[in-house]
Amino acid sequence: MQETPSKRTPFLARFFTLFAGLTLGSAVVAATPPAIDPTPHVALKTNLGEIVLELDQEKAPKSVANFLQYVKSGYYKGTVFHRVIDGFMIQGGGFDKNMKQKATKAPIKNEAQNGLQNVTYSVAMARTGDPNSATAQFFINVNNNAALDYPGRDGFGYAVFGKVVSGMDVVDKIKAVPVADKGPFENVPVTPVVIESATLLKTAPAKL
Template sequence: MKRLHILKAVLILAAMSLLLLSGCGGNIVLKQYKEVTADAPTATIKTTMGDIKVVLFPKEAPKAVENFITLAKDGKYNGIRFHRVINDFMVQGGDTDGLDGMGGQSKWGTPFEDEFSDNLWNFRGALSMANSGENTNGSQFFIVQAPASTITEDFLSQMKAAGWPAQVIDKYKENGGTPWLDKKHTVFGQVIEGMDVIDAMVKVKTDSNDKPLEDILINSIEVKEASK
């Protein structure tokens, strides 16, 4: 993946053009860059390398947020590894079966469907569902680490041709991210504190499967649900 994800990006950007052109009508509000209000739901992922605080988006991704909150409150993520870290890409964890990417169950015990919103994109810092294909969400998630330097002019040209909205393209250019994962992986949160922890994670030594040689663990996840 480390060597191939850029090539995959080129192919997927072209393949997704009709999907994006047909799915981005109306007004877009980039929720990931809105001020976080005091009543917003948040979660603090406490890891062996430091804390990562995210804001959650239950309106746009209700099932993904409910699933994450329930598993977190039930302690299902406690002691689970970040089993895959790739510099200029992302960090992945949340396999509640402890199988390092081969397992993990949703709160319902079965996979649940994707939830895509034109207000949420795989920008740097996005918290998104990992999956093995369409509508196969379980417990695993990833956090996008790719910085602005990874979004080349060629990427931007492809995105424009494929139908990404102008304001979305501008944010990718400014902040970075993984646009080839848009409409493929459900975004349900955004890092608001602790990107330095993510940046440190992707610098650790890994094996040939991008697994850290020394475990990076989730100690616990503290959830603050939305005020009612």
């Protein structure tokens, strides 16, 4: 015997369709990704102490994303500050303590036009003469190096993407270590200054 359609069916169909739509809408809202932290913090633990960096994701998105990729992959563990020039900057993130260079990801676009300046304790991307050659290496300015700001002497400048917010005393220790030439490299610390770990902090340190 064929069932007779109920007069309530259209109403129920509309009700359940609406309910399903509301449920789907709730799911979409729930799936919205969390807001991106505009100023992520990274702790660099070295054999001379810890340095905490605050990164500027808004003004240097490519540089920050690139740096965080290396941080999260553990790339910086065991690398050194291989070039130290007191009165100028300390550079690291590309060599191990035997001065063997590590392989990197593809280079990124220069963001030196972002308005951030190479002032004391700012952190910037190191590069070759090619303005768009920055990969893993970075440097911390230990002086106000306006000559490195955009446009600089080469028309491009060096992209700042953050600053030191804790551990300035550690930076000061590093800039003062004895250096010497090592093979083709100049201004290499006599005793390696090793980055033992680089960690993305879940929250900014309370003292900040």
